[in-house]
Amino acid sequence: MFGFMGKILRVDLSARLVTEEIVDEKAARMFLGGTGLATKYLFDELAKGVDPLGPDNKLIFMSGPLTGTISPSSGRFSAVTKSPLTGLWGSSNSGGRWGLDLKKSGYDGIIIEGVSVSPVYLIIEDDKVEIRDAKSVWGLGVKETIQQIAAETSKKLNVACIGVAGEKLVRYAAIMNDLHRTLGRCGFGAVMGSKNLKAIAIGGSHKIELAHTEAFKKAARAANELINESLLKMTLEVYGTNMVLEMVNVKGGLPTRNWQSGSCDYAEDISGPAVSEKILVGKKACFSCPIACGRISEIKTGKYASKGEGPEYESVGAFGPMCDVKDLDAIMYAHLLCNEYGLDTVSTGSTIAFSMECFEKGILTNEDTEGLDLNFGDADVMIELIHKIGKREGIGNLLAEGTRRVSEKLGQGSEHFAMHVKGLELPAYDCRATKMTGLAFATANRGGDHITAYVQGPTFLDIPYLIVDESTIEDPTMENPAEAIVVKDMEDALTVFDAVGCCKFMGMALFAEDLTPIIANATGWDFDVSDFRKGGERIFNLARMFNIREGVTRRDDTLPSRLLEEPLPDGPAEGLVVDLDPLLDAYYDVRGWDISTGLPTKQKLEDLGLGDIMEQAGEI
């Protein structure tokens, strides 16, 4: 196989058994690699109703055929599992170099099964696997874990690990790699912790073989040149992902005080330019990325003194306006604290903001919070809550369950402002200001997610995605069912990026015609734009069928009632809510799904080569 290493590693932690298997070439061709191939394994091997934190769940890491090559920004890898936060298909994707090092170790992917009787970590190097006792690192934060494993192995291995949050099974715990990169969303850290697996240290000397090296290099270099000339490079390199903050605020879509408002008056104090002026000390690029959107920031003095990678827009959104904290130093510190605990910054910030509104409304009181006043705007309290969540202490033990479970437990109307979809907390884009964003949130397979279809590009940022034929949204403040096709097309296209191992940002500046020769020449596949589009649609539908099997219906493709019923009170999007049903009808129609149930039709599945899925899915 070209582009692939051709092997999957299977580690059964219960039996302490390590096996290898050959990658099924037909499956690789159909599902492309990465998220796609991993989802195929998960769908085939997981029965309905598995406990996400039990021994029968599987944690699957998978690289793509472009991972580790000179294709622009192609160092990424994916992970797939059943999420302990949503109970549904969980998927996450990370940058850095760990994906490259996975392939250098000799494997395309790793399937973790079972539960170890005691904490362990894995060493995987040049096809050799060791399961090691993790007594020395269990209980350590991410940085110390990496340092300790380096000391014990005396080798330069790349470590993916959980922090204390994952050990404590915080439902939105993350897996960290390359110290500051993360498989952030969906609770992967908790799944890894439930298996008593602390870390995977990986490395090796394998090389990736390509089908047509010279043609691949030519296509990759051409794509790199296009990226270097693009607006994407100019903006992201200069300001990082936080460049979007003022653009979102000016449209009235920056969630503030737990989505009670859509704008704040301090956006320019915490924006991308503000980070550049106040705390930026360097930039960082993922493997083979010509952009370097990564930030390195430092707070030199004071109680928030710290240094590390970030902050990203979502972290600023979650720990800034969402909690109404205006202090950029505190926001950066909160972001780094999450990295150290191994926590998803989006879910953490959102759950804290939710708790602040509960406190504001008297649903939570000092009796519940060990005397802490959970006031919006209190940065110190926000930081204290991150510690409590990470360690599951006090009120943190409740908040560690995630917004949905907390609201179900508290009741008293808190469900109205529990800002999640399918259990996954929403990111920092208020879709009352741009309605198609709401459709994207409602239909993303992993839950309330902004990067399944980054329709914020054309809606909030007025930046198109070249990877789809058409991404124009005429008036973002209007529900236009005819534009549901944009959401569908972007979902399908961006799914391919997660499958092949390339960063989705490239989809802003590359046409499908720029990327398909790279994929074709890497793999040797006969692969054109039509294959690109169909491959993405196939993977998206497979993930949908996983969720259908777990009980998802149209009822679940929805938004929090705050977004459906409570108009924004102020700002540029004042008075707006989302009228989702007409958009959902149109979306199901363009998807070829049953409009009343949201179930892919048999015809659609057969068209995608998934005809056997209905039977495999069992009783639906």
Place this chain on the structure above:
Amino acid sequence: MTVVYPSKEWCDAAKDALNSNPELSRLGKKWGVGFNGDWLYELEPGGGLVETTYIFARYRAGECQGMEMVNDPSDVDVGFHVKGSYKDFKELLMGKKEFIEGLVKAKFRRVKGDGKQIMRNAKFSKVFTETLRVVETDFLGE
């Protein structure tokens, strides 16, 4: 010779400046080829400007073919229309604000135009702006 921005004289000087930059010519050789690459700049009042003012620029295949003030925007057929305050355009031309900073701070709004062309030709847009800075200019309100 110093000219006032905006004015007919500034437009003439700007056109000359744009056509004197070989790098811009190179970057812009495909601009406006196969699509309408003409621009309308809408300067909103403030910062010394009393009323809304429009500047029309015709750029095609590496050459500025004309730049002029227009009274009525419906008199011209453009591919791109961008709007911002005079204060922000002034800061851009003075070099106090970069084109990208103006974009991320949402100071300049794209009223019309194919975002794909802007995405792919950002370097051309950047050098276009930088080239205009060579024009010796007096700004209103300064």
